[in-house]
Amino acid sequence: MEQRRPRVTSVDLSVEFAGVRLRNPVMTASGTFASGREYADFIDLSRLGAVVTKGVSLEPWTGNESPRVAETASGMLNSIGLQNPGVEAFCARDLRWLSERDVPVVVNVSGHSPEEYARVVERLESEAGVAAYEVNISCPNVDEGGMAFGTSCAPAAAVTAAVRAVTKRPLIVKLSPNVTDITEIARAVEDAGADAVSLVNTLLGMAIDAETRRPRLARVVGGLSGPAIKPVALRMVWQVARAVAVPVIGVGGIMTGEDAVEFLLAGASAVQVGTANFVDPTSTMRVLDGLTEYCVRHGVARVSDLIGALEV
Amino acid sequence: MSCSDLDAGQHPLLERVEVLANERVAEGVGLLVLRSPRIAAAVAPGQFVHLRIAAGADFLLRRPFSVYRAHGDTIELLYQVLGRGTRELADHMRGDVMDAIGPLGRGWDVPEDAAHVLLVAGGLGAAPLGMLAERLAARGVAVSVAQGAPCAERLVARDLFESVARRVEVATDDGSAGEPGFVTVVSHRLLVTDRPDVVCVCGPEVMARAVAAQAAEAGVPCRVSLERLMACGIGACLSCVVTTVDGRKRACVDGPVFDAEEVCWDGAEAPPRH
Numbered sequence: 001m002e003q004r005r006p007r008v009t010s011v012d013l014s015v016e017f018a019g020v021r022l023r024n025p026v027m028t029a030s031g032t033f034a035s036g037r038e039y040a041d042f043i044d045l046s047r048l049g050a051v052v053t054k055g056v057s058l059e060p061w062t063g064n065e066s067p068r069v070a071e072t073a074s075g076m077l078n079s080i081g082l083q084n085p086g087v088e089a090f091c092a093r094d095l096r097w098l099s100e101r102d103v104p105v106v107v108n109v110s111g112h113s114p115e116e117y118a119r120v121v122e123r124l125e126s127e128a129g130v131a132a133y134e135v136n137i138s139c140p141n142v143d144e145g146g147m148a149f150g151t152s153c154a155p156a157a158a159v160t161a162a163v164r165a166v167t168k169r170p171l172i173v174k175l176s177p178n179v180t181d182i183t184e185i186a187r188a189v190e191d192a193g194a195d196a197v198s199l200v201n202t203l204l205g206m207a208i209d210a211e212t213r214r215p216r217l218a219r220v221v222g223g224l225s226g227p228a229i230k231p232v233a234l235r236m237v238w239q240v241a242r243a244v245a246v247p248v249i250g251v252g253g254i255m256t257g258e259d260a261v262e263f264l265l266a267g268a269s270a271v272q273v274g275t276a277n278f279v280d281p282t283s284t285m286r287v288l289d290g291l292t293e294y295c296v297r298h299g300v301a302r303v304s305d306l307i308g309a310l311e312v
Numbered sequence: 313m314s315c316s317d318l319d320a321g322q323h324p325l326l327e328r329v330e331v332l333a334n335e336r337v338a339e340g341v342g343l344l345v346l347r348s349p350r351i352a353a354a355v356a357p358g359q360f361v362h363l364r365i366a367a368g369a370d371f372l373l374r375r376p377f378s379v380y381r382a383h384g385d386t387i388e389l390l391y392q393v394l395g396r397g398t399r400e401l402a403d404h405m406r407g408d409v410m411d412a413i414g415p416l417g418r419g420w421d422v423p424e425d426a427a428h429v430l431l432v433a434g435g436l437g438a439a440p441l442g443m444l445a446e447r448l449a450a451r452g453v454a455v456s457v458a459q460g461a462p463c464a465e466r467l468v469a470r471d472l473f474e475s476v477a478r479r480v481e482v483a484t485d486d487g488s489a490g491e492p493g494f495v496t497v498v499s500h501r502l503l504v505t506d507r508p509d510v511v512c513v514c515g516p517e518v519m520a521r522a523v524a525a526q527a528a529e530a531g532v533p534c535r536v537s538l539e540r541l542m543a544c545g546i547g548a549c550l551s552c553v554v555t556t557v558d559g560r561k562r563a564c565v566d567g568p569v570f571d572a573e574e575v576c577w578d579g580a581e582a583p584p585r586h
Contacts, residue, residue: 031549032544032548032549033548034547034549038544038546038548038565039546039548041323041324041546042324042326054550062559063550063553063560066540066541066551066552066553066554067540067541068541068550068551068552068553069373069541069542069543069549069551069552070541071371071372071373071397073370074370074372075369075372076372076373076543078543078549078551080549080550080551083550083553083560226369226372227369227372228369255369275372277544277548278373278374278543278548278549279364279372279373279374280364280411281326281413281544281546282326
């Protein structure tokens with residue numbers, strides 16, 4: 001083993017996917033980081049690989065009733081319901097601010113129909129500070145749109161194609177784990193023009209308060225995230241990375257640098273840190289530092305050498 | 313003490329805090345004293361801290377607690393043992409270390425020219441009012457308190473209120489102290505017979521709503537501190553929303569103290585069990 005671990009003094013953390021070069025593979029997961037402003041009190045945003053924004057829709061969405069969150073074993077459920085102020089307010093308030101922060105911005109996009117997704121992207125095309133889009137076809141917390149598009153191939157492809165038709169910018173499609181075979185969906189969106197896929201969104205779940213006999217979430221069901229879902233996410237990243245040619249972004253329960261390494265080994269080209277931001281607002285930096293430390297310890301000169309390097 | 317002015321431009325801190333004491337003050341109620349010099353120096357009445365109760369994934373989410381008192385290097389938190397997180401918290405010992413984010417949120421907004429403030433506390437709703445009572449009294453503002461609880465033992469913070477307030481009137485569900493019944497009977501009487509310039513309320517949401525209606529009828533401005541389950545505590549996750557006349561706002565950064573007139577009370581929340 002030792003001869004495979006040359007001494008490394010500096011690690012090249014950069015990764016490239018879908019034509020985007022990132023200074024490192026650590027991104028934020030949509031919906032856990034707003035547009036970054038709240039976290040700027042705790043971390044230097046310019047150290048991130050990219051910021052993935054909260055989902056933005058054509059019109060303002062008010063989201064679901066409270067309670068919207070419940071802690072579960074090694075995880076949490078949420079049913080926010082894509083509350084957001086709409087793309088106009090997003091551009092004026094959030095994107096302007098974020099585009100001055102020296103960090104690539106990936107805008108996460110939601111809609112009720114393929115046309116609506118496309119209209120959001122069309123509006124964003126005129127904004128300079130967008131590095132890529134992430135199309136959300138996997139939110140379990142809305143009745144229309146969201147996961148309804150991401151659980152069968154034809155609608156997933158339709159949304160991807162509609163957005164593809166209006167942009168040449170890199171297009172990431174975020175996949176739902178609430179499917180029988182995630183590789184089918186991944187292939188469908190790849191064929192429809194996706195430049196990359198990110199996975200997984202939350203797993204549909206529920207929690208009950210036995211004392212009151214009531215569901216813990218007002219909407220009854222919600223999306224499970226956190227360390228509890230990491231094994232499922234790893235498995236799906238591994239499956240999808242072998243099924244498609246486009247890059248895969250791994251997300252699901254990443255709390256540490258070692259977690260990030262595991263996703264890279266499974267085939268991810270980059271990772272997203274989500275729920276961990278709620279636990280510790282400096283989590284992204286701890287993941288980045290841990291990843292770097294791992295590379296030094298294992299003599300990995302380029303972090304990209306870890307991608308798909310799982311030894312089965 | 314226009315607390316919103318104090319909050320303007322304030323940045324939350326991430327601080328390692330040490331348990332100096334953790335004692336039972338009533339059935340199911342604990343008082344946690346933490347060494348937390350940076351948060352203690354910055355916190356304003358009505359603000360809260362977001363505590364990571366334990367490392368690891370067992371208690372993944374932080375829990376928000378109002379700061380009950382802040383003196384020197386220490387902050388004090390009152391908590392009710394209601395769920396698994398607060399049961400774990402009750403087992404913390406002197407010397408244990410946790411990490412806290414704070415001070416968070418917009419605290420009590422009491423106009424500079426207020427001469428008489430009525431505080432209405434229901435149960436653990438006394439927690440965010442303790443520090444307010446102390447600071448108002450220190451400023452020479454007359455403080456009245458209407459306090460309610462299930463029984464005399466659960467009138468937490470009563471000693472503090474009695475040491476700084478001009479008058480304290482209580483009600484208990486079982487009649488073991490003060491008037492039998494709800495605190496809303498006391499708050500209504502004080503609003504009518506000893507009119508304050510502002511009312512500050514914290515307690516179960518149905519109680520806060522009732523007091524807000526009494527204040528509106530009396531033409532007295534009313535502030536309410538609302539409780540919601542929250543994840544991040546810093547405004548990012550949108551878990552803790554409160555429905556207001558201006559749409560859904562975040563309890564963690566736009567509150568937890570709201571002007572009662574902006575709150576849409578329909579569908580008042582059951583208390584979070586964390």
